[in-house]
Amino acid sequence: MATLSTLSTRxxxxxxxxxxxxxxxxxxxxxTTRFQLSQAxxxxxxxxxxxxxxxxxxxxxxxxxxxxxxITYTASNTFTAGQVVSISGLSTSAFNLTNVTIAxxxxxxxxxxxxxxxxxxxxxxxxxxxxxxxTDVSSTAVIEEGTGVxxxxxxxxxxxVITINGIAYRYFTDSEISYYVNTAFSQHAQRTTDSNxxxxxxxxxxxxxxxPLVILATSMALYTLATDSAFDIDIISPDxxxxxxxxxxxQLMQMVEAKQTQYRELCSILGIGMYRIEVFTLxxxxxxxxxxxxxxxxxxxxxxxxxxxxAIPMPTYGDTTPAxxxxxxxxxxxxxxDFAEIVRFGMDITSxxxxxxxxLYPDIxxxxxxxxxxxxxxxxxxxxxxxxxxxxxxxxxxGATTADLPNISxxxxxxxxxxxxxxxxxxxxxxxxxxxxxxLGPM
Numbered sequence: 001m002a003t004l005s006t007l008s009t010r011x012x013x014x015x016x017x018x019x020x021x022x023x024x025x026x027x028x029x030x031x032t033t034r035f036q037l038s039q040a041x042x043x044x045x046x047x048x049x050x051x052x053x054x055x056x057x058x059x060x061x062x063x064x065x066x067x068x069x070x071i072t073y074t075a076s077n078t079f080t081a082g083q084v085v086s087i088s089g090l091s092t093s094a095f096n097l098t099n100v101t102i103a104x105x106x107x108x109x110x111x112x113x114x115x116x117x118x119x120x121x122x123x124x125x126x127x128x129x130x131x132x133x134x135t136d137v138s139s140t141a142v143i144e145e146g147t148g149v150x151x152x153x154x155x156x157x158x159x160x161v162i163t164i165n166g167i168a169y170r171y172f173t174d175s176e177i178s179y180y181v182n183t184a185f186s187q188h189a190q191r192t193t194d195s196n197x198x199x200x201x202x203x204x205x206x207x208x209x210x211x212p213l214v215i216l217a218t219s220m221a222l223y224t225l226a227t228d229s230a231f232d233i234d235i236i237s238p239d240x241x242x243x244x245x246x247x248x249x250x251q252l253m254q255m256v257e258a259k260q261t262q263y264r265e266l267c268s269i270l271g272i273g274m275y276r277i278e279v280f281t282l283x284x285x286x287x288x289x290x291x292x293x294x295x296x297x298x299x300x301x302x303x304x305x306x307x308x309x310x311a312i313p314m315p316t317y318g319d320t321t322p323a324x325x326x327x328x329x330x331x332x333x334x335x336x337x338d339f340a341e342i343v344r345f346g347m348d349i350t351s352x353x354x355x356x357x358x359x360l361y362p363d364i365x366x367x368x369x370x371x372x373x374x375x376x377x378x379x380x381x382x383x384x385x386x387x388x389x390x391x392x393x394x395x396x397x398x399g400a401t402t403a404d405l406p407n408i409s410x411x412x413x414x415x416x417x418x419x420x421x422x423x424x425x426x427x428x429x430x431x432x433x434x435x436x437x438x439x440l441g442p443m
Contacts, residue, residue, distance in 0.1 A: 002205045007185075007214060008177045012169070014218045017177075019043060019167040026164075028156025039168035040148030041176075047166035049141045049150065054159045056130040060087060063095040064120035070103070071095060072111045075128055079105050084133075085112070089126030094118040096126075145173040172221060184217035188273045191313065198311070198330045198429070212266040212273050219259035226252035281312055306434070308407060330428040331411065336403040336435040340396040343413065343426065348389040353416040354379050356395055358430055362410050374409055375401045405432040 012018055022039045028051070062074035073087060073095075079102055086098045094116040104111045110128075140153040148168075156162055172180075185202055194204040205213070229252060232245035267275035284293040292314075296307040333339040356377040363371035380394040395413070412427035 001203050002207075002210050004178060004181060004202060007181045007202070007210065007217075008174070010210070010214045011177055011181060011217050011221070012172075014214055015171065015221055017169050017171045019169050021165065022168050023163065023165040026162040028158060028160035028162060030158040031155050033152045033155045035150045035152075035162065035164075037148035037150060037164065037168075041146050041169050041171075041173040042143060042148055043167040043169070043174055044143045044145045045174070047138060047141065047143055047150075047164060048136070049138045049152070050134050050136050050163050051152075051156045052134045052161040052163070053132055053157060055132045056083075058128045060090065060126040060128050061124055062120070062122045063087075063090055063092065063124070063126075065117055066111070069113050069115050070111055071097075071114050071116060072109055073128060074109050074122075076108055077105065077110060077128065079110050079128075079130055081105050083130045085110070085128050085130050087126060087128045090121050090124055092118040092121050095121065102130075145175070171225065176224075177221075180217040180220045181213075184213050184220060188213045188216055190274075192272065193311070193313065198431075206272075208270055209272050212263055212270070215259055215263045215266065216273070219256050219263065222252055222256045222259065226256060281310070283312065306407075311408075324427070326412070326424050326427045328428050329426050330431060332431045332433075333397070333402055333405075334433045334435060335405060336399050336438070338397070338399050339402055340394055342392060342394055344384055344392045345425070346391070348391060349381060349393065349415065350390040351418045354381075354393055354413065355416070356411060356413040356426075358405065358409050358411045360406065360409055374405055377411075377413075402432065403435065405430065407432055407434070 022037075022042075024037055024039070026035050056078055058075040058077035058079065060073050060075045064072060066072040079085065081102050081104055083102050084099050085102055086100075088096050088098075090096050095118060097112065097114060097116070100112045100114060102110050103113050137152060137154075142151045143149070144151075150164060152162075185205070189200050189205060189209065192200040192205065192209060194200045194206070198204075200206070200209075226249055229245075229249040232248065234242070234244045234246055236242050263273070264275045267273035268277065271277055281295060283295065285291065286293060295310045295312060297310055299305065299307070331339075331341060356379075357373050358375040358377075360372040360374060375397060377395040377397060380396070381390050382392050382394070383390050384392045393413075409430045409432070410428075411430050412424050414422055414424045416422050
């Protein structure tokens, strides 16, 4: 089954734009928040950004208990409240503390919260140390993938070390690669159908279509590079050296033409895509009802199975009917098997009431057969993310129900809001493959 991720990976392989890991370091100055990476474009989702603070040391010349559970240390320091400090070398051992948090701080002293007591110390030569710490700031960092500019939410302190590692590419960002794949799919598969006769989605695209689709996307990506190189100019130096920058444009256009020719030949030979050889089925229209006469798959002379209707695309005759406001999603299942479909919403559906039924025909004016209910889905609501809102519904049918479904039926999914308003979110056909093996009872 094709996915956007797998097709994108194949496109990068075709372009030679394979990701490579990199590691860069910068030094903070307490002011700068924007850093230019030497790599671009980069994959933003893989970036790991860490800031390692320096080790701070201060000479402690005095210590005493100045309030309940508060110890004040006299020391010229550059600490910050909230840092973790360790003090050693004081004559009053109770004031020698390890890994305590600085509560307050001035240029000449700092305090910690601790219940230790003892005689005040003056003119000491103890040491207070704030150890180096490493903080992962990836979640707050912003990366411009195309240019490789990284922006941090807070400027790292002076001498702090910023390390960035991730994946970089030579030509395209992930969003650009996804754009080429999606565009190529919309053009290549505009009339491609799956085994049920429905228009193919990326998940139901036949395997034979995947490589030609990648070739088409490759030609689009190369054309982008050619357009960029068209702005280069030839360079001629005074000493007669000639650097024809336009040669890169010519080479890229040759590659584009080669890929387009390859795509055209594959489509013609395999009978797929935009250059497939069309085979049409003549349809008859009833003079009594103005409806198409059904077409069924041919069978062998000794085949006693139920005739299977062919799902032939309907011509539009130039119709400009607006697209349905309801998302169309066909379901495919096997008779006698348990079935489940996951539907995710962008809102909290805790207080919404769902209903979804399967009918032999939609309840439409003029229908020759009434809206016979064949089955009703069972619902389970849950949160798609741990601790998140309830935004997902699981529609399910047991095997006993699917065993009796016809080859083609219809369904929709409606939610009733707390105020009583009803909205349909999904609709489509239910394609049921007839079962062969019948489960036996206990033996």
